[in-house]
Amino acid sequence: MIGENAQKRDLRQSVDWRLIGVYLALVVIGWVNIYASVHSAEPASIFDWSVRSGKQFVWMLTAFGLGGIILFLIPPRLWEVGSPLLYAVVLGLLVVVIFVSKDVKGSHSWFEFGPVKFQPAEISKITTSLLLAALMSRQGFRLTRLRDFLLSLAVIGVPMLVIVAESETGSALVYVGFIFVLYREGLSGWWLALIGLVIxxxxxxxxxxxxxxxxxxxxxxxxxxxxxxxxxxxxxxxxxxxxxxxxxxxxxxxxxxxxxxxxxxxxxxASRYWVPREGESDQxxxxxxxxxxxxxxxxxxxxxxxxxxxxxxxxxxxxxxxxxxxxxxxxxxxxxxxxxxxxxxxQDHQRSRIEVLLGMKEDLAGVGYNVNQSKIAIGSGGLFGKGFLQGTQTTLGFVPEQSTDFIFCTVGEEWGFVGCLVVILLYVFLISRLILDAERCRSPFTRIYGYCVAACVFMHLFINVGMTIGLMPVIGIPLPLLSYGGSSLWAFTILLFIFIALYRDEKKYF
Amino acid sequence: MTSRRHIPLLVGLGVVAAILLGKIFSLQVLEGRYKEDADHNSTIYETIYPTRGVIYDRNGDILVGNKVAYDILVSPREVKDFDTLALATVLGVTPEFIRGKMDEYHRNRRRIGYQSQVMIRSLPSETYMRFDEVRYKFPGFKGQVRGVRDYPVNAGGNLLGYVSEVNARYIERHPGEYRPGDYAGMTGIEAAREQDLRGEKGYHIYLRNSRNQIEQPYKDGAEDKEAVPGHDIVTTIDASLQQYGQQLMKNKVGSLVAIEPSTGEILALVSSPGIDVEQLADIGRHYEEIAKNPYKPMYNRAVSASYPPGSVFKLVNGLIGLEEGVLRPEMMYPCSQGYHFGAGRKLGCHVHKSPLNMEESIMMSCNAYYCYVLKNILDNRKYDNVAEGMDAWHEYVESFGFGRKLGSDFPAELAGGIPTSRTYNRAYGKGHWNSTTVISLSIGQGEILATPLHLANFCATLANRGYYYIPHIIKASEGVEIDPKYYEKQYTKVSTAQFPKVIHGMWRAVNGGQGSGCTAHVAAVEGLDICGKTGTAQNPRGADNSVFICFAPRENPKIAVAGYVENGGFGASYAAPMASLMVERYLTGTVSRKDLEKRMKDANLLSRVKKD
Known part of the structure; x- marks a missing residue:
């Protein structure tokens, strides 16, 4: 009886249900918009396996299962203990993939096992966060000490450089976000200012x-x-x-x-007839x-x-x-x-993307096409949007990558400013909730890991949405939880649910 | 480790979210252009071209109708490899033409994008049917129906005018009204009433995807707009008279203009040589050939050619003399085969009786008589000097419509020219000229220029005994208004009482009988009471021009005709017979003088005309 009560109290109070609620909301919004973005003249069911929304539904269910496993089955302490091993394994995968993967638009970052594709860069965020949290939460770790500082930079920098070597610069850029974690843990604010100054x-x-x-x-x-x-x-x-x-x-x-x-x-x-007199010169x-x-x-x-x-x-x-x-x-x-x-x-394409972003050149048919079409799609949404499945730009295929990297266009076009506001506020809620939860933790590991999750989500949000509205150069990274794709959805689910599990573990003792 | 560092981070998060939302707000709500871009992107407007209005003649016969033709459209991005030769054969063009077009599209592929381009215009139905059978072999090519003009009557290309695709300059001149690919009336009636004839374009809106495939009608066609057909136009033209005039003027250079005096309605407006109606329907293909023709068929001589009117202008001077009181009908002047002035200078005349009175001077077309008349007008005591007399004369002449645009509804009308004292002051210097300097004005030569329309209008003024209605070519009909000015009588400065005095002379000029010395006996038709006046205008570019104006019947005239035949010789040689045949044809419906008619139709004066 007592045990059952404790169990109930435990579930209701120790799990941050608001985080899970926001998570579910974002995933469902993503799913609906994926359906809308590939909707064609002959409507298929949202569950139809042959279209992306059907596949995403399966990804969602499996992601929920993963979340449950992480939350209830895996002992949270394992993450801290296992982080060096996980980090090493994923780093190994990151390196191996360079040599075994096929060239996909210039990048070498995908493992392919038959129909299943998988990008180790996605899970590298998790392992890097874990190891960073483990390192920095060690007794006596001080960022002001040069050795510790360089060590944490190495933890962040090594996978980042390997990912750059895979030509996945966009994914690598996300790692810059870990600077916020370092800042929280005592890095001088002037480093942030310096980075800002450099940009x-x-x-x-x-x-x-x-x-x-x-x-x-x-x-x-x-x-x-x-x-x-x-x-x-x-x-x-x-x-x-x-x-x-x-x-x-x-x-x-x-x-x-x-x-x-x-x-x-x-x-x-020089033009007149010049007869120099003494002391005169035509120079x-x-x-x-x-x-x-x-x-x-x-x-x-x-x-x-x-x-x-x-x-x-x-x-x-x-x-x-x-x-x-x-x-x-x-x-x-x-x-x-x-x-x-x-x-x-x-590289050429990076240079031209920056040129387009900074308005140094206009190339609506080439590099600027994506951004322009994306801005058109979002801009045409107006205040309240065109309505579900009524978008013309996304459903008719004008926006490229419309269900993955440019999913935000569908939100903007069909749900308008109100839809964008809701989605961005959900993210803001998610990130700030992560930060506040992290602050409440007694365990430094959980806190630092929470900040890592917040930083990752924040970087993805800013880069992805910034790209669709022309504030950032085109960098192909997904919008967390919304974009189509199992590997990305799983990665963010794991990233988030590890924190929820850690946080729950923390709460148990109160 | 507690720290307050989460606060700046949270603030930073808020700032970034605000920046994103601010930019989104500006895209979605503040800037309107993306909405337009989106529509441009995803909707495709298929233009529905309206049927152009039909042009009727005054009796309800169709002058210009419509028939169906096809444009061949290409969407270059959808074109797959195809058999150029086969397509060329089916469409009746050369393979080089198709290759050239495809190369052009390839060069402009950025600009064209997913749009369709018109490759060939106005294919006849038979050719299109052949194409339609094999169309499946040529993805990216399709046909589009378009109405083209059909001409059941040969009423003359210059009168009807042609319709052709608007060019960039035309679009610029009519802002907001036309788009490339539209057609508009460029000359003649088509241009005069373009606003009524063209109708309003409609459109179907379709949604298309990024590969330019049409997905579905936009909002199930709720926003589509039907085309509004153009208004039909009723003209004042008498189709059979116009066609008859065309036949008479074949192989001659000049004009025949017929007006109904009691209304100012233009019954026929023939300019020769003109554009063949066969070529009119597809002017684009024949344009070069027409433009190269040395006889300038594009030039509408009836309204745009300024000629010296010759002796028909004597009537104007006579009327002015009568009104000014310097001429009375019974006044006799001598003519010794011309008018002698100064030291041995003479304005010549032909042999006829002398002295003679005003009526006889009209009948026999005496030059000397009108030299006296003009001298009396210009040297009138009531004016201080010849310049004042000249300007008074000019005012009279202008009141007949000469020297200015009459204001008809037909495009390209020219003003001609009537000299004033300033003209001669500039040429000779003030005070260095007198009435004898300008004496050739008396017989309609010299600095006087008038169009055939001016002459016909003058003739109508005579028929009306002192006023005219502004000549016009469009009748008011349902949905088509005409300017109220066409219903107003325009009086000349010569009082109506003076007109009957010259009209009898005109009657005698035609009906004086053989041997009487009358100049236009050839124009006489039993029972029609034709009144006329010949003219023989000097043409520095060869033989004299043949001029004739006439109206009939004498009382309650039904028709006034002016004929002007370049290098035709005497007025009685060509202009008079042709004008009188027009009158006879219009009044009686047939022509009794078959020999004359045949002679006129068969005559070929083109060899006399100097080419540039």
């Missing part, structure tokens, strides 16, 4: 100019140093840095005007002016100021100023290497 510089260098990029870099660093420095220094630093930026902003204009004048003068001197003293690139003036002046500021930082023991100077040098290097990275490191 910003990359974009401004490509779309605006290196000159503007450097100006922006100086302005941001000045602001950070001013905010971080002593209060009485604030206006002095703003004045110095801001003044420099303001002056340098007008230098190119000034130089252009002067150069034009000099060139006119030179042209005049203008100022004719070196037009040859000056203002970029070099900017870089030269900045680098010249560097030792003085460095000395100042050393004298006043201003560590932040010192780090900022280092960041400046790194930033300059980045600006210089942007072009090189863009032209030589990135």
């Amino acid at each position: 910003l510089l990359f974009i401004t260098t490509l779309t605006l100019s290196p000159y503007t990029s450097v100006l922006i870099l100086i302005a941001i660093l000045t602001l950070c140093c001013a905010l971080n420095g002593p209060r009485k220094e604030f206006w002095r630093r703003i004045g110095l840095g801001g003044g420099f930026v303001a002056v340098m902003a007008v230098v190119p204009l000034l130089l252009r005007t002067l150069s034009a004048a000099v060139e006119r003068r030179s042209a005049f001197l 203008l003293f100022w004719s070196f002016l037009p040859q000056i690139d203002p970029f070099w003036i900017l870089v030269g002046l900045s680098l010249a100021a560097l030792p003085f500021i460095g000395f100042y930082a050393y004298r006043h023991r201003d560590r932040f100023l010192g780090v900022s100077l280092a960041a400046f040098v790194v930033g300059i290097a980045l600006v210089f290497s942007t072009e090189f990275i863009f032209e030589h490191v990135l």
Whole structure:
């Protein structure tokens, strides 16, 4: 009797049913939209095995079964203990797949066993999360210690690099999200800011100019140093840095005007019959002016100021100023290497996707086709959408990959802004619920793992939805739980249910 | 380890979600263009072309009707490899033509995308039937019905006008009305009443998928629009008279214009040589051939050719003289085979009795008489100088419709030209010219230019004894309105009382009897009371032009005709017989003078006409 009561109390209270509720809601929404996205003139049943919705139904049932097994049958402690082994096995699979898989659109990431296809990159997220949580929850682990920091970077970085080697850059990008986990566990927030700065510089260098990029870099660093420095220094630093930026902003204009004048003068001197008198020359003293690139003036002046500021930082023991100077040098290097990275490191299709995203080129028939069609589909949905099965863009096949990577288009077209709002709020609820649950945990392993799950879902959500609405370059990763595909659905189910199981285990003791 | 770091992370999550939702909101609600793009993407509008209105003549006979033809459409993306030669044979074109077209589509494949292109236009039904039998062998090719014009009567291509596909310039000039592939009336009646004839296009809307396969009617056809057929048009043309005029003018260059004086309705408007109605239906194929013809069949001489009117203009000067009081019908002037002025200069005339009065001057077409008349008009004491007299004269002439567009509803009407004092001031300098300088105006030569329509209208004015209705070609009918100006009498500045005085002269010019010296005896028809005036206009490009205007019967005239035959010689040689045959044909329904008719029909003056 008591045991039965405990069992009941246990199920009702220890399992986070809200997480499971959101999970179910998202899976069912996905299933319905997969049905809508392949709906054709001759409607098939949503359960029809020959269409994707029927297959997805089977994936769903099996995923539920998996979830149940993880929740009720597998002892949660096993995950922490087994994480190194699982990590090693999956890493092995990741490497092996490069050599045995067939080339699918340039990437080598799929195992094929007859009709069953399986992508180890999907489960690598789980094992990486597990091992990262295991590592960081060890007694005495401190991120501020270099060895620990590098170790956790290695746990994240190794599978990431292998996945890049598989040419699945999109999946690899998700691993960047683990930085949020590190941040939660004590990594300085400036690392996040640095990553943001790198992305910003990359974009401004490509779309605006290196000159503007450097100006922006100086302005941001000045602001950070001013905010971080002593209060009485604030206006002095703003004045110095801001003044420099303001002056340098007008230098190119000034130089252009002067150069034009000099060139006119030179042209005049060259054009008239010139009999040089003593001490006269047809060479203008100022004719070196037009040859000056203002970029070099900017870089030269900045680098010249560097030792003085460095000395100042050393004298006043201003560590932040010192780090900022280092960041400046790194930033300059980045600006210089942007072009090189863009032209030589990135692959052609990646480069053109970024070009399309940044509006550097329009290619509606080629690379831009997907995004444009996707934006058309979502944009045509309006406030309330066209209604279930009434979408013309997705059902008639204008949006590519409409049931997998671009499933969000169907939501946008048929359910409108209201549908998008609901779906995104569900994700926001899921992620924030994961974070809050994680915060409530006593076991560091569960907490860190929870953050890993949240980070993975967040990265997928942001990259995938961002891609469909043209905020991100086209990166082929699925929308968690919504996109068609067994491997993805299973992976996210396992990822999520391990946390739910761990969390339940945690609750048992209250 | 407790920390408060989850708070910035949660805030960050909220910010990212807000950015995503903001962008989605802007896509879905703020920007409208995606909705249009989506419709453009997924719906296909199949145009239903309306039937063009039928053009009737005044008696209810069809001038222009419709028949069925087929366009061959190609969807280049659906085309599979096919037997070019077989297709070319079936369609009656060369394999090179098809290859050329397919290459063109391939070059423009980006722009064309999944759209259908018109490959061949207006195939006759028989050819299309042949194609239809083997169509299954040529995926991507299909036929589309289109009405084309049908011409049961040869009423002259220039009068009817042709319909052809609109070009880019035409679309630009009529913003929002036409799309490439539409047809529009370009000349003649087709152009004049394009608004009524064209009707409204309709469309079927279909849903198509990304491979351009049609899936189903959009909303089961609820949004489809039926085509509205064009209005039928009733013209003022008398089909049989028009056709008769065409026959008479065959192998001559010039015009015949017939007007019903009591209404201003144009009964016939013949311009020769004209576009053959056989070619009219498929103008695109014959365009080059027509454009290259040295006799310029595209040029509608009836309304666009400015000629010197010649002696028929003497009537205008006579009327002005009468109104100004410088001429009385009984005034006699001498003619010694011309009018002598200055030092031995002379405006010549033919041999006839002298001196003679006004009626006789009209009957015999004396040049000298009108030199006196014009001199008296211009040198009238009531004007300070010749320039003032000239402008007074100009005002009179213009009130007859000369020198300006009459305002008919027929396109391409030209104004001709009547000189003013400024014309001569510019040419000779102010004060350096006088009435003898411009003396050739008296006989309708010199700086006077008028179109055959002007002359016919003038003739109708004479028939009406002093007013005309603006000539027009469209009758009001159900659903088709015409401008109320066509119902208004247009009076000249010469009072109606003066007209009967010249009309008797015109009557005598035709019915004076052989040997009386009358100029247009050839035009006389027993019992028809034709009144007319010949003209022989100098043509610097060869033989004189033959001119004649006439109306009949003398009382309550039913028809006024102007004939103008380039290089036809004397007015009595061609213009007078042909105009009188038109009158006879219209009034009696038959022609009694078969020999004359045959001579006129058979005559070929083309060799006399200078080609450019």
